[in-house]
Amino acid sequence: MENNYALVLEEIASKGCLRHIPAIEYREGVQAVLDGQPCLNFSSNDYLALSTNTSLRDAFLQQHGHDAQCLFSSASARLLSGSSQVYGALEAEVAALFGKEACLLFNTGYQCNLGVVSALVGKGDVIFSDKLNHASVVAGMQLSGAAFYRYAHTDYAHLERFLHEHRGKFRRALIISESVFSMDGDVADIDRLIALKKRYDCLLMIDEAHAFGVFGEHLAGCSEGKDVDVITATFGKSLASMGAFCVASRLIIDVLVNKAASFIFSTALPPITVLWTYFLLHEHRAVLYAQREKLLGLCAALGCPTQIIPVLLGESDAAARIARRLCEAHYFVLPIRPPTVPPHTARLRLSLTADMSPAMVRGLLAAVQQLQQEGC
Ligand SMILES: Cc1ncc(COP(=O)(O)O)c(C=O)c1O
Known part of the structure; x- marks a missing residue:
């Protein structure tokens, strides 16, 4: 066998x-x-070249290493006993950064996209997804049971043809795109996507995995300040940590808490990891900005958009x-x-x-x- x-x-x-x-x-x-x-x-x-920065790590351990909540295991899912104030503090920090009502942490970006997509749409609904979206979005679409159409990469005329032809046949509709695309490094036209989601009454979801920490005045990514309904990103890239999040309205986040299986049925991130992410985002934001400037300077010197x-x-x-x-x-x-x-x-x-x-x-x-x- x-x-x-x-x-x-x-x-x-x-x-x-x-x-x-x-x-x-x-x-x-x-x-x-x-x-x-x-x-x-x-x-x-x-x-941002932070993952092997031992001065930051040492400062973190010195400051928080003896906190009662600085633990290596949450020992259960958030909906059981695996939550504590540190999770809520990080969620509030991230929601404020994005100017959104609420945030929900996930263990990885993969689990986040999988959970969000499959919770927000189902049978009788439809998804319109960029052909080059990440495997986690594709897995979420398959798991959701919704119909889906994959438009040619950043071809918004193609997307509009799909919307025109199919949107009317379904109840809820979700348009999904990455902002900075992981394998091509090119950038979605978020304003165009917003215009289309409004014209065809869809929710717009943007995965900011590669833009969070790099783009946007406040480091929130390419859709910062824009009318995007659902934003996901990971802490495992620029943020030199682990875990991921979705920011959206309170209503959408409450739906995720109740329907996203990858959130409900999985042991929560270790508190020490959540504290580390909070430490970087809340207490050392200046380091993030300084490193981001260096990275964007490098891109500019090379003439690369991302x-x-x-x-x-x-x-x-x-x-x-x-x-x-x-x-x-x-x-x-x-x-x-x-x-x-x-x-x-x-x-x-x-x-x-x-x-x-x-x-x-x-x-x-x-x-x-x-x-x-x-x-x-
Ligand atoms: C666009 C995109 N979304 C999601 C993920 C998954 O994030 P994570 O590594 O936290 O699972 C990745 C890559 O890892 C990615 O490139």
């Missing part, structure tokens, strides 16, 4: 898409040691080959292959972090060009 699974792996391998967990031995700032080899790390979502730079290579084996050679040249860049990205669009995804210099990025881009010229 188990042999059947060997076939599963063989099939993935035959497409050049077999995944392995990289052997990271050490990680600090822009450096990582991979398989004994020191590398510049272009594969992290630590956009901190994610895709280098399209086409086929999976080419992407894997070039990534391997880059690793030998001390650059840690992973190949991104289908099904994470559409077929024939395998790529390198360069992820910039605040402590990189333009020279580091240019060095990597030159190395990629060199490899391509050599026919690698």
